[in-house]
Amino acid sequence: MSIEVHDLAKRFGDFEALRGVSLQMKHGELVALLGPSGSGKTTLLRIIAGLEFPDRGCVRFEGKDATERSARDRRVGFVFQHYALFRHMSVFENVAFGLRVKPRARRPREPELRERVLELLRLVQLEGLAGRLPSELSGGQRQRVALARALAVEPRVLLLDEPFGALDSRVRKELRRWLRQLHDELGLTSVFVTHDQEEALELADRVVVMNRGRIEQVGTPEEIYHEPANAFVYEFLGDVNVFHARVEGEQARVYVRPHLLEVELRGSDDADGELRARVERIHAAGPSVKLELVTDAGDRVQAELTQERHRALGLAKGTLVFVKPRQKRVFVNDFSI
């Protein structure tokens, strides 16, 4: 189902959570709302779910206005950040809840209900744990119960609030892949909130970068990563070095990703844009080598090299090097935090 929000605004007391957000999501898309805390991404998700109502603007499902409809009438599956499982109910009853509260005419009979719940538990690979209480499950298992419970009512839209936030990194990566598969199999429209750029770029068809109640950029992961609309997006999507410079007479900031810095032992003939620096620290454990450098002016610079390059240069703490950006981005005066 397609979702459209138009000019949404919402304030909580003095805090402006959303200031005019418009967005369209196509049927079958997996969309990530990415941003730092306080950027309004969770508020946007909760408004789509009907758990929060906007002060201004509207929400449309399949082109039809749904702004005033309550959460109960929207047929939206919502997975909460801390899962919000019903603590006094077994896993089975948690998943069955959405079916049991249906109006009598549409409520499935007990055998059908059992079958449906067990099928969902099989889908989330928890068929052996139907009798357990939520407190007896691990974080990853709770997450999957929450998902099965949301899917039980056959939602047209699946909304997930920081779905992997509370899990350790291995479980997180596993669940991420599994969620992507599930989304494709069920043909849902899904929206998830995250503050982890890696998660958003890896999982989503489209990424919405939010900051301070506004949308900074919408695009595919490739577009967002390679063509950031502004300095905020560029900074938010990965480690970055910031240099101050004058460009055509105006104050500007130059942004360079650590892996796009060339590190040499000797200065080149063309000294333009080249900086002299000393190696402060070397992190060599990992697929690449991360360097912390201090320039003559005292600025800290991060660089990233391949293991081979690192060996070839033979760097040690205190080595004098010359760095020069292979690729840089200049944003003039559009950046504020």
Added chain:
Amino acid sequence: MLRAALMLIAFGYLGLLLGLPLVTVFTEAFSQGLGVFVAAIREPDARAAIGLTLGVAVICVPLNAAFGVAAAWAIAKFEFRGKSALITLIDLPFAVSPVISGLIFVLLFGLQGWLGPWLREHDLKVIFAVPGIVLATLFITFPFVARELIPLMQEQGNEEEEAAASLGARGWQTFWRITLPNIRFGLLFGIVLLNARAMGEFGAVSVVSGHIRGRTNTLPLHIEILYNEYQTAAAFAVASLLALLAIVTLAAKSALEWKLARSRGRA
């Protein structure tokens, strides 16, 4: 050494102030034999007092349990103007002397009170009658359930209710299937305390009851009358009933506290 001394003080103090009186109540109650004990309880005025006390509890406990749940729900799960005023008002009966609470009702509903003339015209009696006793008891006991539930419900937050709503549950379904089961031990705990107070209240009830034997005497008032008439054994016999209630209350309270701690630990 210090530990032993502290424990001696704590238990000694409690023994002196609680244990000894409790033992006295039961020994005095049976001091003239089982016959006097049974007679004191089966005597018509005593039976009327027991009946009235139970009746008042039967009215007050459900009403204040319902009020407590509603107030705690509103305070814990919604934001509204006047919320802190409501919390303060709920504590009022704890802050005001019970005698004053009783007097307020006399001033309101008594013959010379604000509503006195209107009540007399319609031939209604509140003060020195059962309705007055019920009102005073309701007033004294309304904080118990709310006080117990507010922190519990605040701690549990709103997410499970929101999850229920997003799964299609209506307001009442959410209340019966999610909210109520989550607060059940806290609620029972509050009800146990509420009931103990409703049956044991003396001050406020004493002011509004009029002490009419067989009609408006509750158990505590009946005990006072017996005691003032030097029927010591009978007074203690009836008092032992209330003491028994206290012991049952304490036992239920600690059992529920244990359950509550466990269900909180699970969350």
